[in-house]
Amino acid sequence: MAASTTSWFARWKSCGKVSGVSVPPLPDAVDVVIVGAGIMGLATAYHLAKEHPRRRILVLDAGYLCGGASGRNGGGVRAQWSSEANVTLMRESLAMCKEFAHEHRINTWFxxxxxxxxxxxxxxxxxxxxxxxxxxxxxxxxxxxxxxxxxxxxxxxxxxxxxxxxxxxxDAVVFPWPFVWGYAEGARALGVSIHTFCRVHAVETSGGAVSGVVTEHGSVRAPVVVNACGAYSPELARSIGVDLPTxxxxxxxxxxxxxxxxxxxxxxxxxxxxxxxxxxxxxxxxxxxxxxxxxxxxxxxxxxxxxxxxxxxxxxxxxxxxxxxxxxxxxxxxxSPDHAPVVGPVDERPGFYLVSGFMGHGFMMAPAVGKRLARLLATGETPAPFDAWAHRRFKLGTTLSEAMIIG
Ligand SMILES: Cc1cc2nc3c(=O)[nH]c(=O)nc-3n(C[C@H](O)[C@H](O)[C@H](O)COP(=O)(O)OP(=O)(O)OC[C@H]3O[C@@H](n4cnc5c(N)ncnc54)[C@H](O)[C@@H]3O)c2cc1C
The missing domain is CATH 3.30.9.10 (D-Amino Acid Oxidase, subunit A, domain 2)
Known part of the structure; x- marks a missing residue:
């Protein structure tokens, strides 16, 4: 009796009927897993699929689209910053936000x-x-x-x-939700799989390098995992022994x-x-x-x-x-301890990437950051300002400062 209960439960779980939410089966292996379907994870997935195709990309989120900060913010988008790197990045991001409605066929109330x-x-x-x-x-x-x-x-x-x-x-204000939906739809149309209600419990390693993720609905093998968990990023980083000080x-x-x-x-x-x-x-x-x-x-x-x-x-x-x-x-x-994002690879864990620490300005930065992170994942090339934003800066003591922070 106990055995048959277990196998019924295993079958029920594997066909994805969990708490009334239908979860499609996960693939066994992909090229890139992005954990977190907020604006950062989705912008990265979209640009990776669009500009660097032929990769199997899987985005996993513990909740629903817009459930995180990306669905709860004030929609402010500005180029006024105190550092050259942020002004340059945000000019590009503002232009991308302006074009978004046209590119994604969705009203953004820009x-x-x-x-x-x-x-x-x-x-x-x-x-x-x-x-x-x-x-x-x-x-x-x-x-x-x-x-x-x-x-x-x-x-x-x-x-x-x-x-x-x-x-x-x-500078501008937008309604944030259409950006999340637009990136998600755009990514799906390019072949990206997005699974909501699928919490990632841990990142797995083999010989020190990333080898996949363990989720509440099974494991997926992947040589690259992007931590786009927003405020929960330190938690996922801890699962792989990485100290992320946000x-x-x-x-x-x-x-x-x-x-x-x-x-x-x-x-x-x-x-x-x-x-x-x-x-x-x-x-x-x-x-x-x-x-x-x-x-x-x-x-x-x-x-x-x-x-x-x-x-x-x-x-x-x-x-x-x-x-x-x-x-x-x-x-x-x-x-973030120095008010600057923490983005890019983690030296001691090959295959593990961060896109974290965005405080009250990640929404506006996501279009330009997602595009740059996609390039980094596809080519290994480190675009500006990711060198300055690297995780290793906390060890090296090369932290940053930015005067135009709100909140
Ligand atoms: C009240 C408020 C106002 C703001 N105003 C602005 C503004 O005007 N302009 C601006 O640019 N920014 C603003 N921000 C900041 C901005 O919203 C964030 O920087 C940005 O949305 C972060 O995006 P994200 O994708 O990193 O995180 P999120 O949108 O939080 O997405 C992270 C996702 O990861 C998922 N997740 C977490 N852990 C796991 C796990 N273990 N497994 C699977 N999934 C997981 C979560 O469910 C979530 O969906 C504001 C934020 C807040 C809270």
Whole structure:
């Protein structure tokens, strides 16, 4: 009786009926397994299949598409950064976001209203000034303005206390979900297999090199595994003995009732991490950094966030003092110790690749990063800025810094 129960259970599992979710059988072996079907994993799969075909690519996700940070973010896409590498990367990514709707035949609600950054203390005003100088040297049309001029860009803004502001009209806001769906559909059409509700328990090795993955629905052999697990990346890395020093960190966000369109740019404050924009449906979508949020994978919503956000929002934009919040939710940042991503191969584990540590800006970077990572996987060539973003920098002590971080 016990034996027949076991074999019935094994058959039931192998035909994929788990918790009412139909899971197609996994292949025995592929060329590349990408763990995580967020924007990073899917962009990488899509570009690998499109630009470097003839590889068997499998994408596995523990949950559903848009279940991770890629389905929970604010959709901000900007080229305003403080380092040449990030400005260059993000100019390319912005252009790819703009083209995405056309390429993937899906509406992305791409709205190029610009980003207006505000600095309220001397240190940040100085950093902002230097960043604008760099951006202009690199050919961006960013303007450095004072509080009064910032109010000309957003008339509802309270200019008192704003020491410097920067505006780049080319920055944009999108609705994130169509990017996830577009990449997934595009990848599938090119032959990529995407399995949702299939958690990867561990990466397997043979002689120190990657040999496959063990999932909740069986094992798959592969010489290359990409860790695109977002805030869960350190967990998967640990399964193969790799210390990835990024940490999961909850970030809360909310959307208001729809208002008549009035707000052109996304407004962001460098000090407290406040940001807000108006969606094409009229909602004010925004969030704020909360340094007191402990590290961890909780995605709960809090009253404290609402208090912090509304206080900062009303200070920046008093006209919004009677705004009604309709929805709030949270997602996880994959927080990197030096605020820079961790991307590329891991020296001590041949075949194991990272695309982690993107904090509050991975969505906007994914198109350009996915394309570059695909090239690295296909050719072994390390594109800029992956050398600087390498995992080994933590051992070498060559960490980075970036001043234009939100949240
Ligand atoms: C509230 C909020 C606002 C943000 N705003 C912006 C913004 O305006 N602009 C911007 O550019 N970025 C923003 N971000 C950051 C951005 O969303 C992330 O950097 C980006 O989505 C990360 O993508 P990802 O694919 O690495 O991770 P995710 O989208 O989190 O995807 C990781 C996937 O891996 C899967 N997974 C994890 N572990 C396993 C496992 N063991 N086996 C199988 N699958 C697994 C998960 O289910 C998940 O689907 C924001 C983030 C949050 C939370």
């Amino acid at each position: 709205r190029q209203g610009g980003y207006l950054f505000l600095a309220r203390d001397d240190k940040r005003a100085q950093e902002l000034t230097q960043s604008v100088e760099l951006q202009r040297r690199l050919g961006l049309g960013t303007e450095l303005v004072d509080g009064v001029e910032a109010k000309r860009i957003v008339p509802q803004l309270e200019p008192r206390g704003v020491l410097a502001a920067s505006f780049n009209g080319g 940490k999961p960190h909850r970030h809360e966000i909310c959307a208001s009732e729809p208002l008549k369109p009035f707000l052109g740019p996304l407004v962001a404050e460098l000090g407290n991490g406040l940001y807000f924009s108006q969606s094409t449906r009229g909602e004010i979508v925004g969030g704020i950094g909360n340094p007191k949020t402990p590290e961890g994978t909780s995605q709960a919503s809090s009253i404290r966030f609402l208090a912090l956000y509304s206080r900062a929002l009303i200070t920046a934009c008093p006209a919004l003092s009677s705004l009604k919040i309709q929805r709030q939710w949270a997602g996880l940042y994959d927080l």
